[in-house]
Amino acid sequence: MKNRPQPGRRGAFQGPRRRRPTQETGPRQNRRHRHRSRQAEAERQGPQSQARGPRRHRPLVARGNWEHRPPRGRRNRRRSAHANFRPHHPMRDIFLHHNRMRHVFDRRFAYREGKMKRGKFNWHPPIEFSVSEDKYEVLVELPGVSQNDVSVSVTDDLLKVKGKKERKQTDETQHPRRSELRYGSFKRVLPLPPNAKVDDIKAEFEDGVLTIEIPKTEEAKPTEIPINVET
């Protein structure tokens, strides 16, 4: 109530002065209206504007015209918004949308970027997991990995296979022509079943395949229950 301008007092502060909207600056303030055609503009303004005669100022921008030149004169230059003028490109809307989506995705997945680039583990070797009556068996394909570079460990009911595969450089002049193989650190983690004998796990490495045998506890092995037949 305090700041409300009082009609009677002329010298009082009445808020920041606003420019009186003119017919020409109207669509300019709201940039979305810029592409509205002249006819639609006339319809919007009603018959009054038509009665007022021809427009005093030039239209803002000749849209999409490569030949277009800015109108001369200081006032016109300011009004023409030529600084923002770019010739219309047929793919422009698509580019704009694409860029916008790119920013959205970049922001959404920004936290992953560091992990993807310098991840600790570069690849995951394929595995095979089978269950038989008295044991579990895990096969891990590790071609080209030396036995010293692989470690198998059991912690908290998890079986972890970790290691590193290094690129072999035999010659100084050697350089890659085609690279399909994965190098670097790898890791695979498998949950151990509750009836596994953790102490008796055996691992074997042959022909680039690591075989891990996990025996079952005695209770988990199937037992035959004889059926008594009544005679």
Add this chain to the structure above:
Amino acid sequence: MTYLTLRKPVANPFKFYNARFMPFFARPGTQEYRWRPSADITETDDSFEVRAELPGVTKDDVQISVKDNLLTIKGEKRQEEEDDSKDYRRVERRYGSFERKFALPPKVETDSIKAEFKDGVLTLSIPKPEETKPKEIPIVAESAADAPQES
């Protein structure tokens, strides 16, 4: 077919579609093998080296042949004998026959190709022909006056 020498071979435009959505472009019987081993190709001054990963394949199950400058690695990865009591919970490995072809550069002496199989990796070393090996060309002085003279 993989080219040893070219960086970017001419791409087959139908390959992508054949593999994914449009199998009707593929001719029947073109692919007899089940999987394709991945390989690295490196080049030195003297030779090419192809390292193909064949985990779980024994040495006897691999055949390497050269015909018309086309090096073929062929073989089969056998699964262990089927055991009925075994219950497979997760299989990420690929089994069955495989085949991969490499186009050799011209004038390679096929007798001098060496193959080595260790830890599931097949290493082929293909020596380059003498003509394509890099040579040092000595610079000869134009006249006797330019050449350093010992006096």
